[in-house]
Amino acid sequence: MTDPHVHPYIPNTAPEVRAEMLAAVGAASVDEFYADVPDGLRLGRALDLPEPFAAEQDLERHVSGLLARNVPTTERLSFLGQGTYQHAVPAVVDEVIGRSEFLTAYAGEPYEDHGRFQALFQYQSLMGELLSMDVVNVPTYDGFQATGTALAMAGRMTGRRRVLVASDVLPAKLSKVRDYVRVHLDLEPVVPVDGTADVAAVTERLGDDVAAVWVETPSRTGAIEHRLQALADAAHAAGAVLVVGTDPVGYGVLTPPAEQGADIVCGDIQSLGLHQWYGGAHAGFIAVHDDPRFVMEMPSRLFGLATTDVPGEVGFGDVAYDRTSFAHREEGKEWVGTAAALWGIAAGVHLALMGPQGMRDLGEVLLARTAYAQRALAAIPGIRLTDGAAHLREFAIDVAGAGLTANGIVDALRAEGIEPGVPAGEHELVVCVTEMTSQRDIDRLAAAITGLVAASAAESADTLDTVAIPEEHRA
Amino acid sequence: MTDPHVHPYIPNTAPEVRAEMLAAVGAASVDEFYADVPDGLRLGRALDLPEPFAAEQDLERHVSGLLARNVPTTERLSFLGQGTYQHAVPAVVDEVIGRSEFLTAYAGEPYEDHGRFQALFQYQSLMGELLSMDVVNVPTYDGFQATGTALAMAGRMTGRRRVLVASDVLPAKLSKVRDYVRVHLDLEPVVPVDGTADVAAVTERLGDDVAAVWVETPSRTGAIEHRLQALADAAHAAGAVLVVGTDPVGYGVLTPPAEQGADIVCGDIQSLGLHQWYGGAHAGFIAVHDDPRFVMEMPSRLFGLATTDVPGEVGFGDVAYDRTSFAHREEGKEWVGTAAALWGIAAGVHLALMGPQGMRDLGEVLLARTAYAQRALAAIPGIRLTDGAAHLREFAIDVAGAGLTANGIVDALRAEGIEPGVPAGEHELVVCVTEMTSQRDIDRLAAAITGLVAASAAESADTLDTVAIPEEHRA
Amino acid sequence: MSLPIAPKPAIRRFHQARWDEPVIFELSTPGERGVLVTPIEPGVRDAVGDVVADLPEGLARRTPPALPEMGQMRVLKHYLRLSQENLGADLNVDVGQGTCTMKYAPKVNERIITTPKLAAMHPLQDPADAQGALEIIWRTERMMAEISGMDEVSLHTQGGSAAIWANIAMIRAFHEANGEGEQRREVVTTIFSHPSNAAAAKAAGYDVITLHPDADGYPDLAALKRVLSSRTAAIMVTNPEDTGIYNPAIREWVDAAHGVGALASYDQANANGILGITRARDAGFDVCHFNVHKTFGTPHGSGGPGTGANAVSAALAPFLPGPRVVREGDRYSVREAGPLSIGAIGPFHGVVPNIVRAYAWIMALGADGLRAVAETAVLNNNYLMKRILEIPGASAPYATGRRRIEQVRYSWQELFEQTGVGSEEIGVRASDFGMHYWTSHHPYVVPQPFTLEPTESYSKAELDEYADVLAEIAREARETPEVVRTAPHNQTVHHTHHDDLDDPDRWAITWRAYRRKYPDAVGA
Amino acid sequence: MSLPIAPKPAIRRFHQARWDEPVIFELSTPGERGVLVTPIEPGVRDAVGDVVADLPEGLARRTPPALPEMGQMRVLKHYLRLSQENLGADLNVDVGQGTCTMKYAPKVNERIITTPKLAAMHPLQDPADAQGALEIIWRTERMMAEISGMDEVSLHTQGGSAAIWANIAMIRAFHEANGEGEQRREVVTTIFSHPSNAAAAKAAGYDVITLHPDADGYPDLAALKRVLSSRTAAIMVTNPEDTGIYNPAIREWVDAAHGVGALASYDQANANGILGITRARDAGFDVCHFNVHKTFGTPHGSGGPGTGANAVSAALAPFLPGPRVVREGDRYSVREAGPLSIGAIGPFHGVVPNIVRAYAWIMALGADGLRAVAETAVLNNNYLMKRILEIPGASAPYATGRRRIEQVRYSWQELFEQTGVGSEEIGVRASDFGMHYWTSHHPYVVPQPFTLEPTESYSKAELDEYADVLAEIAREARETPEVVRTAPHNQTVHHTHHDDLDDPDRWAITWRAYRRKYPDAVGA
Numbered sequence A, B: 001m002t003d004p005h006v007h008p009y010i011p012n013t014a015p016e017v018r019a020e021m022l023a024a025v026g027a028a029s030v031d032e033f034y035a036d037v038p039d040g041l042r043l044g045r046a047l048d049l050p051e052p053f054a055a056e057q058d059l060e061r062h063v064s065g066l067l068a069r070n071v072p073t074t075e076r077l078s079f080l081g082q083g084t085y086q087h088a089v090p091a092v093v094d095e096v097i098g099r100s101e102f103l104t105a106y107a108g109e110p111y112e113d114h115g116r117f118q119a120l121f122q123y124q125s126l127m128g129e130l131l132s133m134d135v136v137n138v139p140t141y142d143g144f145q146a147t148g149t150a151l152a153m154a155g156r157m158t159g160r161r162r163v164l165v166a167s168d169v170l171p172a173k174l175s176k177v178r179d180y181v182r183v184h185l186d187l188e189p190v191v192p193v194d195g196t197a198d199v200a201a202v203t204e205r206l207g208d209d210v211a212a213v214w215v216e217t218p219s220r221t222g223a224i225e226h227r228l229q230a231l232a233d234a235a236h237a238a239g240a241v242l243v244v245g246t247d248p249v250g251y252g253v254l255t256p257p258a259e260q261g262a263d264i265v266c267g268d269i270q271s272l273g274l275h276q277w278y279g280g281a282h283a284g285f286i287a288v289h290d291d292p293r294f295v296m297e298m299p300s301r302l303f304g305l306a307t308t309d310v311p312g313e314v315g316f317g318d319v320a321y322d323r324t325s326f327a328h329r330e331e332g333k334e335w336v337g338t339a340a341a342l343w344g345i346a347a348g349v350h351l352a353l354m355g356p357q358g359m360r361d362l363g364e365v366l367l368a369r370t371a372y373a374q375r376a377l378a379a380i381p382g383i384r385l386t387d388g389a390a391h392l393r394e395f396a397i398d399v400a401g402a403g404l405t406a407n408g409i410v411d412a413l414r415a416e417g418i419e420p421g422v423p424a425g426e427h428e429l430v431v432c433v434t435e436m437t438s439q440r441d442i443d444r445l446a447a448a449i450t451g452l453v454a455a456s457a458a459e460s461a462d463t464l465d466t467v468a469i470p471e472e473h474r475a
Numbered sequence C, D: 001m002s003l004p005i006a007p008k009p010a011i012r013r014f015h016q017a018r019w020d021e022p023v024i025f026e027l028s029t030p031g032e033r034g035v036l037v038t039p040i041e042p043g044v045r046d047a048v049g050d051v052v053a054d055l056p057e058g059l060a061r062r063t064p065p066a067l068p069e070m071g072q073m074r075v076l077k078h079y080l081r082l083s084q085e086n087l088g089a090d091l092n093v094d095v096g097q098g099t100c101t102m103k104y105a106p107k108v109n110e111r112i113i114t115t116p117k118l119a120a121m122h123p124l125q126d127p128a129d130a131q132g133a134l135e136i137i138w139r140t141e142r143m144m145a146e147i148s149g150m151d152e153v154s155l156h157t158q159g160g161s162a163a164i165w166a167n168i169a170m171i172r173a174f175h176e177a178n179g180e181g182e183q184r185r186e187v188v189t190t191i192f193s194h195p196s197n198a199a200a201a202k203a204a205g206y207d208v209i210t211l212h213p214d215a216d217g218y219p220d221l222a223a224l225k226r227v228l229s230s231r232t233a234a235i236m237v238t239n240p241e242d243t244g245i246y247n248p249a250i251r252e253w254v255d256a257a258h259g260v261g262a263l264a265s266y267d268q269a270n271a272n273g274i275l276g277i278t279r280a281r282d283a284g285f286d287v288c289h290f291n292v293h294k295t296f297g298t299p300h301g302s303g304g305p306g307t308g309a310n311a312v313s314a315a316l317a318p319f320l321p322g323p324r325v326v327r328e329g330d331r332y333s334v335r336e337a338g339p340l341s342i343g344a345i346g347p348f349h350g351v352v353p354n355i356v357r358a359y360a361w362i363m364a365l366g367a368d369g370l371r372a373v374a375e376t377a378v379l380n381n382n383y384l385m386k387r388i389l390e391i392p393g394a395s396a397p398y399a400t401g402r403r404r405i406e407q408v409r410y411s412w413q414e415l416f417e418q419t420g421v422g423s424e425e426i427g428v429r430a431s432d433f434g435m436h437y438w439t440s441h442h443p444y445v446v447p448q449p450f451t452l453e454p455t456e457s458y459s460k461a462e463l464d465e466y467a468d469v470l471a472e473i474a475r476e477a478r479e480t481p482e483v484v485r486t487a488p489h490n491q492t493v494h495h496t497h498h499d500d501l502d503d504p505d506r507w508a509i510t511w512r513a514y515r516r517k518y519p520d521a522v523g524a
């Protein structure tokens, strides 16, 4: 700031004010304030950054110009899932979380930030209804973190190390959870059968050193676990905790895990009213029963109802603040900080808009479209479903029989503007459909893949021709 | 509504509530409420409308799909003006007018709508500073209406019929104004000279039957009137009112008409912080001195400062409400109703953001880019400027000398993604540049037109070849 | 005290945000900037030199405009604070602005229009680049034609009153084209039709005849017949009128007008109660208009921009304003106004963002939905009427015992006689409960009037809340009238003194006028 | 009274909006709908039948979730009302949240990100379709590298504490890769470093050693040297610390850590005061992070999502989380995490909208602008300190007479001793003036603490207003302490009883738990 540099974002760059303030504090220059920064540590040059765009119109043109190079899912036909999902986001959700008061707030008290406390208490409560659970946290970062913490809680509660991983888990999630808990817990995969948990194998591996059984439903490939109660019973018999990782989007029609013995239910709320944002809009929930043994292990903030001096006024405050690292640094549970409150507010608005009927309709349309897509793709010669479980939103196909690879399909269909799914092995493709995917969209995917299969069959027939039949034998 | 039809926009379509309400009012069916509507007037069938999209996601896809067929100026290089201008709109402006509280408000009292009153009082005041005038209305519909009303005011004040139109006016504006005032006033054009008013001719035509001299600056072609004071003096000498129609965008650098004798200044504020909206974001201002003879002729609402019971509180209210048709129906001045308040709030925010320096910088960049574009185009062989006046933002070129037509240029350049301007005659093209038009943009336009001129020259040379020189004489 | 939380009292304990912000000029600090302008390129500057210095004599502004100098965040903060000091339909139970009550303006429509694909469109672009906008305008016109039953529609006007002006302008042009321009100098309206009908007719040069209702509050057909003559240019009426009473003889009114060669113009600004039930055409009207911002769910923007839909019979169609959007095959283009047209009524195609919103609103509802709008609006209105009439001191003059359509003009006359507390005081007090409340247009034909119009947008619980608030204020008027008289108490500002506003020596319509008139004022 | 308007009092007469809204469940009406779901196509239904009935035994939910049933406008209204009951940085003089004060989050950045070109991008799309997003991520990483002086940057974490976790996770992986994982079991931090450093280290399995400052409040180098050993994995420190004091011996701290083979991790969540002045690299750090939501102008979202920028030296780079954005020529692509990487720290690339906002923020300012941010932040801080220290009863313990960097931890101890009014009570009272106010992390090393951090975003007038409010409350503490003790008075709600919140039998963390525990409660 050798030259005066008045910037709209920095009011006190106005030269007169700056001079007045320096005079008021008796400083000859701003440099005095840096007396404690040794010369040797001073950068001593300007940062080497690109030329800025001081005028808003130029800035906008520049950044929007970069973003214009993106081709979003609204301009493609997308069957991509695997952690981030394309769901309808009601405009009211965006309106609420776009309000300056929520968007730019941080950490006020339950007075001047009453609205934030109420909105987040309501989020907790709405999620509680969806999940049939009495305690839900103010969201943590994402479903990965929520799961890591849920398992860590089980570890602390039981004092044990082993965790049986009964389901197929997204690799990135597994990576995060493993690194997160590895000092305290060992993850042991128990290979699922036909898409869902192998209850017998899990039961067999259980013992008094098992902290938790971890079930994912829907699983990595969208399979819905249908023997949760049996897993819960087995886990509980061994003194272990049943941790269920899930996506709450289906619980308008599906029985929530809490009604089938789950102790901790956790996951991500991106499906509840958040845009895809290139994977940048995730938030994690952790739900438990109203049991202090569990509650006191939660690191996140929990907002609770309170009375005020005025009858009928709804007040709020932090429940059991002493759990947190804010209160007790390393003696708190893990840590708490800026997490994902705004996404929690969004999910709350979304659930309030959807209501019981909306969530039911949504669950049903997801199940129906998933089933339809499964049939449509499995009907293509050489393509089969990888398992026989019930699926929500995602399912995997094995394309080996069609002489195709998953990557081959992706490459070929991208050229047609279709993202057919996410490869999960040479021949495995995970396909995702949501309420945004119409019957026509699914039919288009099926037709495109059918076309590929036909072409590949023709080609391999050709290849057969050219390879199998020596030149001299041909007509 | 033969079938229950629960719609998110209509809460009391919920069947239970509907039944409860019908019971409460003792009606067997909704039909009872229509007892006064004779059978013969009943439609008796469903309206013939397209199938609706009840789900928000489907509605959005449909309408956004239609809008996706638009190719906006952000994807074209646009030199279009003639009433609607492409200016930078600060994001803060959109934020403020997007606030639910302003966007969905209507006509509350100065208590519960204090914010609206203050925002509009501030708009009036900010415009007052820009225009150096003490009274500015809550915006009327657009600059056309503002001008019609300004002239009608002059007519009522003077009791005279003649209006001398001293400038070149946009045809659509002239059409509106003429139809608006024709019962009361006769418009007489006085042909401008070299782009601006012919002061001598105006003076000569003035008489004690002239209600007003109407000057437009910038004119239809962007020419800045530079002899306002002379026109004012002449008008005043004849007892006529000087009405100046203008675009306020330049008054950071230009002397405001009020300082050169204007009695009523009016125009459109689209240039002050409003997007183009396909021509759908106009609002009209009328500014006068603080003289009750003028003020009492204004039909619009005027918000004024007031005290309250509490010292230091800033209160507001309607000034001279008795002027209005709200108060006295046809005895009020013209009429008042829903007009363009939100755009006024926007313009106020815009002026507050720009400040004196911003408006100065803007005016300067407009003058500079205009001059640059004039030079760049006039440098093309065969193309000349239509006048020698100083111009703001728009100017006209005559392309006859280049063997081109205005429409020909438009057609040719549209194929290159350029909107070169608005034809205003066979050979006249009105070109507009703003702060959004960079030097490079102007250079691109000049190069494209140069290319056309060259092509046309080559072609006419060809034509000359083929036409002028008889076959037998050719080599 | 500890949990549980006690029951809430019957009436919401409201307080509006109060930020005590000064007028923006007092927030100025020399040198601060709110937004920067793109710089002039060196190449441009080299080419053109000092353009300001080069201006013709006297054209360069000498003293900069005294706009405030403020950092961006401070401007934003100021206006956000002001916004909290404003109620919008999104915030309150906005049923107290009848005849102009605001219904729900769906947020999805805001999202839909917020795209450069609409906001960055210039109206003179190649129509090939504007097919989306043109198709939506065309479709919306066609839907409005079906809803009104008329033949052609223009969406050019920016408000209901502007649409009324367009109606009378077309009527005037029609008579002139028929050579009857000189002869037909009168327009007939009713006292419970919106004042803009009278006012626009007057502005168009007509003498205005205003009829009062019959003893039951119904428009008086006999009175109409008495005033109609060959001098009549048109009748211009609202129906249902401001009282919420539907004129059962409306067809006879129109026929009577036609009988003398006059045209019939229908102000159905607010058609909420009759969508899909009955149409302007069915009663024989020649021309009518809707307030799109009242009937078709576009937001009211603190008082505009609105949109008027002018719908006309085939006979009037040549007089519609131009330019017109036309369809050829599946392409849309723009045609200039024809020779009989009243010409441009405003710039280009009207308030395009509103047209798109209205299109989306209709497309979200369809024919069944529109009918549900109407049925629910009248149900809500009659329900609210029942609740209001239960309040001692409130009445609904006229048409006693009959149903109303979409609104009711009520009276506090009885309460006023008993307590001395009048309708305007009650309105101010209503703001203490977070409610808008409007009395009536002038003149107050109904004494101590108030006008409520629930539309379809508010739930029964909200209508109950509104009625409860009025009942509470009526109780206060009897028991603690001072509380009402000294209101507001829970508002942004307190009781405001409006006596300066009618005195030219004292009014202050801009900050600069204030500073000039009150040089000793602080901040001035 | 008539014009002119009297001068405003020194202190703003604030009242926050009060809507007295019930908890949303109490607004439910059976049958209302907020938004409709797209219907299942007949073709799909025919093909798949009743998918719910076909679910495996026990999987179909028996009783629907007891979510509220509400029309769309009522949901909107409820949340808009709640929003008015919340202060955001856009609304208040948000300097009272130090160490976490919010600066201005420019609105243009909200406009820039609000496009399907960003919001509708799926993270697994063809990178060819995501060049804009990838390029912005890449460029932002490079700019953060320059600003920190480090070699490589990851923007994956969603908050400052998450970034601290990533720091310690990388440190742990580094030592393990070097075979010292078992040996190095301790992490050293200071009491005025953010508690997440201690907490994350503990969560990663380390023993935490917390150092207190020397008598002057400076970090105690001698104390550090005493605890460092071959068991030390890392030092994790904030600088300037929560006190606003910059550790002049920071290089010696880092060297000492390196001397025992430990790594040095720098929490520069809030680098406001030192941008362009000094860098993590300059002091020799191995790893550091910025809170993008504190330093780079992204909004705080009521408590997230934020974004952490983890910057590391080349030696630590292999341990950064994956996937990584890589540039080849002028194309950008995504590379999976390498073998040493700590792996995924969260889904995909982090909070992408924040990354774009931060990119835009830096590009609006450039090197000069960043330096202006730093200089103005420290100027503001020292100016505010002067104003605060003029208030009788307020002090700034430690480093007396010296300047502070971007914030100060103050104390009301003297006022408390004189009046019995403590810092937390003052904080509640501050809300009556529309101000946030924060005390300090626990434990309260500074007695009766409060922490102010003005950043660069607030004008002198606003800083003065904040100081005036505290002076006023201090005056009240002496003259009318009951006013402070019974605060708030001008707020959405009144003094709240927090005793139920620590009792498992009485707390109510969801509405369903409340209804279960308090079955007789109204509405329950």
Ligand SMILES: Cc1ncc(COP(=O)(O)O)c(C=O)c1O
Pocket: B336, B337, B338, B339, C099, C100, C159, C160, C161, C162, C194, C196, C238, C267, C268, C269, C270, C291, C306
């Ligand atoms: C019946 C009627 N006509 C006309 C109008 C005037 O409409 P606007 O306010 O849009 O000018 C209104 C609304 O105020 C109205 O209710």
Ligand SMILES: Cc1ncc(COP(=O)(O)O)c(C=O)c1O
Pocket: A336, A337, A338, A339, D099, D100, D159, D160, D161, D162, D194, D196, D238, D267, D268, D269, D270, D291, D306
């Ligand atoms: C110095 C410092 N470190 C870490 C943090 C934690 O950041 P976050 O709230 O994003 O988790 C903060 C802010 O609270 C901070 O100020």
